[in-house]
Each structure stands twice: as structure tokens, then as C-alpha cells.
Amino acid sequence: MRPMRRVILLIIDGLGDRPSQSLKWLTPLQAAEIPNMDLMAAKGLLGMQYPIAPGVPPGSDSGHLSIFGYDLDKEYPGRGVFEALSEGVVGDGVIFRANFSTVREENGKLIVVDRRAGRVEKEDASLLASELKDLYLLNGEVKAKFVHTLEHRGFLILEGEGLSSLVTDVDPHEEGYYVLEPEPIDDKAVKTAEAVREFLLISYRMLKDHEVNRKRIAEGKLPANFILLRGASSPPKLEPFSSRWGFKPAAVAAGPMYKGIARALEFEVFHPPGATGLPDSDFSSKIRKALDLLEEFDFIYVHMKGTDVASHNKDPQQKVRVLERIDLALEPLTDPPEDLLVVITGDHATPCSLGKHSGDPVPVLFYGRGLPRDDSSNFHELDAQVGGLGWFTGSSMMRLILNYSDRALEYGLRPFPRPRGYIPRIEMLNPLKI
Incomplete structure (x- = not known):
């Protein structure tokens, strides 16, 4: 019997793009010299996927969850908790994704100048974050803890009685717009909105005249004088990936x-040497890892971030360079063992012309020995549009992976009392005892 395939799923962040004038109206994927990905494309199957749905711009978190086969309408917990879990922080509070940003005052309001404070350097961000480590709000009823993670990124945890994650973002998600007032989505979140507002004002007063920002x-650098908050969330209760997909x-x-x-889906997580989450990352180190x-695990998710950073910088030439470096790292995957399925895609499109996520589709590549070819x-993007996989949404990705890793069960079989759509491995099932 043919062995079930192991899987390497490579998600190249912000992979999809649009034609750029500076690239002679090619997309970065078209302009890049990527012989290894081209070889796999010529011997594999291509398609286009909308990570969530046509025209819906995904966040990186929602795009990933959809691709991993989770129902965003029922299972999406909000973004902040994923930032906290990256640092091993688990608690019962309300958690926000946070950005150091640059704002300016105008008529008693704050206008966002740069949502990332010029991608503030680690040393400056760490010094500023230390000032916000422990703050008490609403006369001591709520404790606020800010934690810096990478570049401009971090997370804020609010702890106290009577808090709810149902509060709106203060981040307008666009530069040149006012910082937004935190609003409760229902009555249970009134206290949370008040605590957020107090945190924003206190932290702004602390940061705007801080010696680091002076x-x-x-x-000639942008000051990191404000904390933009978004993605309020509570600790998730998500089914482990292994239980859902086998x-x-x-x-x-x-x-x-x-x-x-x-970590939220109970993957074992590895951070190899030289991997930075930035365009200078050692992509070869990730592929080697x-x-x-594959000696111990049968599903390896590999994330490459540098392409998305280049897109947010509106720098198509940098995106081309990052794609070419990623391609060099992929050479060991061009001659895979018979029992390996390689899947390459992105969690969303980030067109360099926009500098932000869009609802455009993203190319997909399935590659392995004995797979169909198109x-x-x-x-x-152009070849993927006419590829043999066709067009589909991210929620179908795991079923396609099960099919081409030779793990899918015929529809209608009921070997295990799980929700419809669950496809267990045969060896996970209980044998009849006689």
C-alpha cells in the first residue's frame, strides 16, 4: 500500500501582488529569478486561493486560521492573544495587538503619521516598553501590562474584574487619519473601553517627551510616541490541529x-538560528530545520515573513530580492522523497502599490512525486490563474492537502464520531476487539 505523504506547507507572507510600474508592469513573482519554484510549478499543480473569500482582505492571523481549516465565524478569537502566546504568556485578561506608532496633535486630536514609527529599532522599543511594563488604571481596578516583541510590535494585557474583549480598535489602519475612540461593542465592554482610553492617554504622555524620542x-527619526491597539481578544479554546486533521x-x-x-493550535514550535522574521532572515536555516x-513530524508549517515587510514598505524591488533568496533556500525541496508533499502559498496578498493587505487571490503550488501536472x-499569478487546482477559498486548503497526501477518506464513510468534515488517519481509529 502506498504510504501516506508527509507535508511541508510553506506560507510566504503577503505573497500575492499586482503589477508594479517600477518592474515594467510585472508582479514581483513575475520579475524575480526563482528557478526552483518555477521547476516545481512546471512539474506540479498550480491554482489561486482566496484565504477567506473573494475581495476580503485577511489579517495574517485570520488568513492562517482559514488555511489551517478553522471556521472564522465561530472560532476566531481575535489577534492579540496570538502575540501573547508567542512569548508563552497565557492568562485570563483581555489581550490587544499593539504597535509603537508616530502621531501628531491637531485641534485636540491625534493623527497617525506612521503606524510603525519607522519600524522602530529593538533597542529604542525595548527602552520605551520598560516604561509601560506595569500600569494601574481606573483607580487600580485594572492592571495594564505592555510587552514588546519585534520591531514596532507588542501586545497589551488588561487584567481585572468585569472586562470584555468586545471593544473596537483604536487603530484606523490607515495613516493620515485620527486615532479612534475605543468603543464598547456591548454593555459588558464599557469598563474595558474606559480602561483602554485611560491607557492611551497615560502612555502618550509618558512617551511623547521621553528621552528616547527626543x-x-x-x-531625524520618527518618534515612537503612541501605542496603537487592535485585535482585542481573550484566550482561545481551539481544537488542536492534530485532533482536527490527524x-x-x-x-x-x-x-x-x-x-x-x-502554539494556539498545539504545534511544536521551532525558531532556527538566523531566522529573524525580517527580510534579512536566514531562509535556508528554516528549510534545513x-x-x-520530518524524522519526527508529518506536517511541517514554515513561515517566511520578509516578503510582507517589503510590500508594506511599498518596495517591489526589495520583494523581488527576498523572493529570490527564498527560492535559493528551496533547492533541497526540488527533489523530494516519494512520500513528501510540498505546498507553497501565502496567507494573503499585499500589493506593493497599496502597502497593505488586499482581497486579491494568492498563488498556490502543490508539488511531489507522482502528483498530477498541469x-x-x-x-x-498569471500561470496560477489557469492552473489545474483552479480557484478556491483557504478553507478548502486542508482538504486538498489531505487528498494529495493520500489521507482523504471517501465522503459518507463514518469511521469516527467527529463533526462532518473531519478526516482521521486510519491508524488513529479504534480496532474491533474480539
Whole structure:
């Protein structure tokens, strides 16, 4: 009997794009020299996937959860908790994703100048974060703890009685707009909204004249003078990935949120040497680690972040360079063992022309010995549009992976009392005792 395939799922963050004038109206994937991905495309299957739905811009967290086969309408906990889980922080509070940002005052309001404070350096961000480590709000009823993770990123935890995660973002998600008032979505979140508002005002007063920011201004840099909050969440109760899909999973990632998502789904998480979560990351180190892990695990998720950073910087040339470095790292995957399925895609599109996530589709590549082939010859948006996988949503990704890893069960079989759509491995089932 043919052995079931092991899987390496490579998610290249912000992979999808649109044509750029500076690339002679090619997309970064079309402009890049990526012979290894092109070889796999010529011998594999291509398609296009909408991580959530056509025209819906995913967050990186929601895009990943959809691709991993979770129902966003019922199971999405909010973004903040994934940032906290990346640092091993688990608690009962309300958790927000937080950005150091740059704001300016105008008529008693704050306008967002840069949502990432010029991607503030680690040393400056750490010094500023230490000032916000422990604050008490609402006359001591709520404790606020801010934790810095990477570059401008961090998370805020609010702890106290009577708090709810049903509060709106203060981040307008666009530069040049006012910081938004935190609003309760229902009556249970009134206290949370009040605590958020107090935290924003206190932290702004502490940061705007801080010596770190005075120094940054003197050096011609943007001050990191405000904390933008979004993605309020509570600790998730998500079914482990292994229970849902029957794999023994591991994750290779450096970015905080991606490690957090993996931990929430009970992946074993590995951060190899040289992996930074930035364009300068050692992509070869990640691929080597993934191949090593195949000895123990049968589903390896590998995350590459640098492409998304380049897109947010509106720098298509940098995105091309990052794609070419990723491609060099993928050479060991071009000659896979018979029992390995390689899947390459993105968690969302981030067009360099926009500098933000979009609802555009993302290319997908399935590659392995003995798989069907289509007429595509290169890994980019145009060839993927006519590939043999067709067009689908991210929620179908895991079923396609089960099919092409030779693990899928015929529809209608009921070997295990699980919700419809669950497809267990045969060896996980209980044999009849006689």
C-alpha cells in the first residue's frame, strides 16, 4: 500500500501582488529569478486561493486560521492573544495587538503619521516598553501590562474584574487619519473601553517627551510616541490541529504572531538560528530545520515573513530580492522523497502599490512525486490563474492537502464520531476487539 505523504506547507507572507510600474508592469513573482519554484510549478499543480473569500482582505492571523481549516465565524478569537502566546504568556485578561506608532496633535486630536514609527529599532522599543511594563488604571481596578516583541510590535494585557474583549480598535489602519475612540461593542465592554482610553492617554504622555524620542527626533527619526491597539481578544479554546486533521504538526517560524498561532493550535514550535522574521532572515536555516523535523513530524508549517515587510514598505524591488533568496533556500525541496508533499502559498496578498493587505487571490503550488501536472511552467499569478487546482477559498486548503497526501477518506464513510468534515488517519481509529 502506498504510504501516506508527509507535508511541508510553506506560507510566504503577503505573497500575492499586482503589477508594479517600477518592474515594467510585472508582479514581483513575475520579475524575480526563482528557478526552483518555477521547476516545481512546471512539474506540479498550480491554482489561486482566496484565504477567506473573494475581495476580503485577511489579517495574517485570520488568513492562517482559514488555511489551517478553522471556521472564522465561530472560532476566531481575535489577534492579540496570538502575540501573547508567542512569548508563552497565557492568562485570563483581555489581550490587544499593539504597535509603537508616530502621531501628531491637531485641534485636540491625534493623527497617525506612521503606524510603525519607522519600524522602530529593538533597542529604542525595548527602552520605551520598560516604561509601560506595569500600569494601574481606573483607580487600580485594572492592571495594564505592555510587552514588546519585534520591531514596532507588542501586545497589551488588561487584567481585572468585569472586562470584555468586545471593544473596537483604536487603530484606523490607515495613516493620515485620527486615532479612534475605543468603543464598547456591548454593555459588558464599557469598563474595558474606559480602561483602554485611560491607557492611551497615560502612555502618550509618558512617551511623547521621553528621552528616547527626543533623541530620535534629533537624529531625524520618527518618534515612537503612541501605542496603537487592535485585535482585542481573550484566550482561545481551539481544537488542536492534530485532533482536527490527524497530523503530528511542527512549525518553523520567527515572527511572534506566527509562533503564537502555532502554539494556539498545539504545534511544536521551532525558531532556527538566523531566522529573524525580517527580510534579512536566514531562509535556508528554516528549510534545513523543516527537513530535519520530518524524522519526527508529518506536517511541517514554515513561515517566511520578509516578503510582507517589503510590500508594506511599498518596495517591489526589495520583494523581488527576498523572493529570490527564498527560492535559493528551496533547492533541497526540488527533489523530494516519494512520500513528501510540498505546498507553497501565502496567507494573503499585499500589493506593493497599496502597502497593505488586499482581497486579491494568492498563488498556490502543490508539488511531489507522482502528483498530477498541469500546463503551467512558472510560479506566478498569471500561470496560477489557469492552473489545474483552479480557484478556491483557504478553507478548502486542508482538504486538498489531505487528498494529495493520500489521507482523504471517501465522503459518507463514518469511521469516527467527529463533526462532518473531519478526516482521521486510519491508524488513529479504534480496532474491533474480539
